[in-house]
Amino acid sequence: MSQHSLLAFLTGHIHGDWRDRVRQMAENKDLTITFKGPCEDHELSDDIGTQIRGVSQSDVGVDYFPRLKDDLGGRVNNLRTGIWIAKSDLLIAFFDEDHKNYRQWNTSSDIAEANRHGIPVIVVHKPGLRHPLKELDGRANVVVDSLEQAVEVLAYVCGD
Numbered sequence: 001m002s003q004h005s006l007l008a009f010l011t012g013h014i015h016g017d018w019r020d021r022v023r024q025m026a027e028n029k030d031l032t033i034t035f036k037g038p039c040e041d042h043e044l045s046d047d048i049g050t051q052i053r054g055v056s057q058s059d060v061g062v063d064y065f066p067r068l069k070d071d072l073g074g075r076v077n078n079l080r081t082g083i084w085i086a087k088s089d090l091l092i093a094f095f096d097e098d099h100k101n102y103r104q105w106n107t108s109s110d111i112a113e114a115n116r117h118g119i120p121v122i123v124v125h126k127p128g129l130r131h132p133l134k135e136l137d138g139r140a141n142v143v144v145d146s147l148e149q150a151v152e153v154l155a156y157v158c159g160d
Contacts, residue, residue: 006158009085009119010037011110012094014045018147022092025151031158036084038077038106049073081106085113090157092150093140095125095133108136115139124150 010019019037026033039045049072050056050065057065085091091114093107114121123140124147125133137143144150 005032005034006089006154007034007036007087008090008092008154009081009088009110009114010035010092010094011081011107012092012124013096013104013107014038014040014042016096018094018096022147022151025148026154029151029155031151031154033154033158036088038081045077046070046073048076052076081110082113085110085119086117088114088119090120090122090154092122092124093136094147094150095123095129097126097128111136111139122150122153 010022012018019035019040023035026035039048044051046069050069053072055065055068055072060068091110093111095104095107111121111123120142121140122142122144123133123137124144126145130137142153144153
């Protein structure tokens with residue numbers, strides 16, 4: 001089977017192994033896809049801005065440091081995400097109903113960023129999230145119920 005190489009950005013929470021599962025399923029189907037996404041090391045993702053700038057809590061105070069840390073880290077993470085989404089051929093947005101305690105604002109923002117660049121979007125969520133995500137589903141090219149179905153879409157797109 002002739003296949004085309006794609007660069008796919010995987011957006012969704014950074015907890016758990018869902019990205020590893022997608023990579024493995026794609027590999028099992030011999031798909032030539034490079035996957036990118038946000039930094040999957042949560043601690044590094046949170047700390048990257050203050051690490052790069054060399055700013056510590058003792059520099060700015062205990063009350064201000066959490067805001068500064070979030071601002072600096074968020075800016076570096078947004079830069080990474082923006083660059084990779086713009087270079088991507090496709091974005092897969094995973095809304096994990098099993099991790100309801102993680103607000104997925106970034107995932108929604110990444111869909112908008114992909115739309116801004118004309119990057120096709122696959123949204124993945126179980127039927128229980130259909131109503132709350134109906135506007136985001138409307139911004140997707142394809143909506144599926146599972147990561148397995150998303151990989152089936154990739155296999156179809158990459159196949160002959």
